[in-house]
Amino acid sequence: MGLVMAAIAAAEPAVERVTLWCHTEREAEEIGQRRTSPRLRVFELDARVHVTPDPKRALLGRDADDRPADMIVNAIPSQFIREVWNRLLDACPNDDRVLTQRVVSVSKGLENGSLLTPLGVIAEVTAQQPGWSRDGHRRPLAVLSGPTIASELARGLPATMVSASVDDGLAIAAQHTFTTNYLRVYTNDDVAGVEVAGACKNVIAIAAGIIDGLDAGMNAKSALLARGLAEITRLGVELGADRETFFGLAGVGDLATTCFSSEGRNRTFGEALGKGESKDEILERTDSVVEGVETCRSVAEIAQREGVDMPIVSAVYAILYEGLDPREAITRLMSREQKRERIG
């Protein structure tokens, strides 16, 4: 997703320069030379995107006279955001130029332990670092989300996103930066809703994949989508999010693509579970991060803390961490004694 976002930003005439930071020298070298990723078909990274493993160069520019990055796009798996940002910050200590840098995140998940969203982690890490925060100044943060499978964006297929921030100016700046003739970006001020929906949908998608693996059909998967939407909405509202967000692009839109696209990692992971493979077997042969596996722990913990009933998340948790048989879990979900439909 980082690659694709870099390419989209580079295509915007108002954007002067795009630098893609990679977490290892090897990765930077590979991407810098190949200008693509094996996970993306028919994609070529714009020649104007500079690829570097050097955090200082990525954030502050080539030298002391260069203009620092104005907008940082965070595209890091949720459990690694803290570690990576600490590395970035350590590389640019006490540099006033970083104080005004705005952050736009496309990560979707929750950090285990802290139970923080990606923006929550970034806010915490930057606030703790001298030079990256100043009394009375809150770093402008935004989240971009929506039904956006990276490989489809890479092919220029039409898509939509939501740009959410408490800072209207940043929401609009991100909207302008990433709007193209095939990608429409809408603003929204419900950061909590967009981030909670983005995190939870990956857990529901694992359940959707299990239904696929069990060959249980579209009726069951669509019922799961409706029930899943209801339970993540309940959690979001409890956490102060706006209900409406869950019925928009970042809510039901993203949930649908995650549950129905054959390419989704979380759905694919669930499908393998449904076919009888074990979690460890699947993760061992998967070279990318399956966000829902770790995020499920945090969502289950928050649901318990808030007293929110999330039967699908609980079922996925029991399958992943308590050895519950997927078939048994689906049977239990389908046979819950409940007479009236309950949504909110």
Next chain:
Amino acid sequence: MGLVMAAIAAAEPAVERVTLWCHTEREAEEIGQRRTSPRLRVFELDARVHVTPDPKRALLGRDADDRPADMIVNAIPSQFIREVWNRLLDACPNDDRVLTQRVVSVSKGLENGSLLTPLGVIAEVTAQQPGWSRDGHRRPLAVLSGPTIASELARGLPATMVSASVDDGLAIAAQHTFTTNYLRVYTNDDVAGVEVAGACKNVIAIAAGIIDGLDAGMNAKSALLARGLAEITRLGVELGADRETFFGLAGVGDLATTCFSSEGRNRTFGEALGKGESKDEILERTDSVVEGVETCRSVAEIAQREGVDMPIVSAVYAILYEGLDPREAITRLMSREQKRERIG
């Protein structure tokens, strides 16, 4: 769907007898002998289901001493409900036994001209017929809906439905009659919401199919699902429906299965449109009713009457009835000038 509902009812021990009425002698003969339909794989109609083209026998039983049908299941394409019910009623004039018969409908659409839902048509027709109504007595009507592709139900795959009626007793009776170990039925009292959602989803599914036909991808289709849900919710709320219904099984659940299942007739019809075939060509080679084609006219008319903005329905209408090119329609939908996300 009528076949499948008959089979499900016949499997309920409390149900004494099930009669399947067919609208022609030929159809009754074929189904009576083959006990299946070419549209359903691996399905065999329970031997206990009696198949007849005789309306009087279906409604009142074998002879004057026989018990009349207690519950009538309406599974008729929307534009034919009035005509068929008039035939049924004409066959049993002034018979007091029909006064207490309860009707459960699984039809999804709106009658052109009257703009009535299936239950609305049945209420009107039966009220006009002497012997089928009595002052002060309202016939109990219910609608069954949800993500229920008939061919999956026929294979016994897990599914859920909503049984909605203003008459609690009938909602519960339908729930008991059609609940099986693979089909869960939930009650709901929002008849308007369930019927409006069921009608509109077929129109949105045509648009989803067009996206498939144009190979525009899952991101676009999921965005369409989110936007489609928002616009049918706006219409439903305007018509007195409960918002919650649209976020439940009969709303987003049914919409998802209709937009994503490869088997859906409306989606398949839209896909052919997207690939460049004309409406008439497709309908000519299709042996089943594509509800969304006719329902689109009624939905567009109601939206205009109520002053509800329904851009997707308008686009489908323009494609079907004003010769708009599907590719042009999708481009217009994707590029609507709109800065903030708006749901309700």
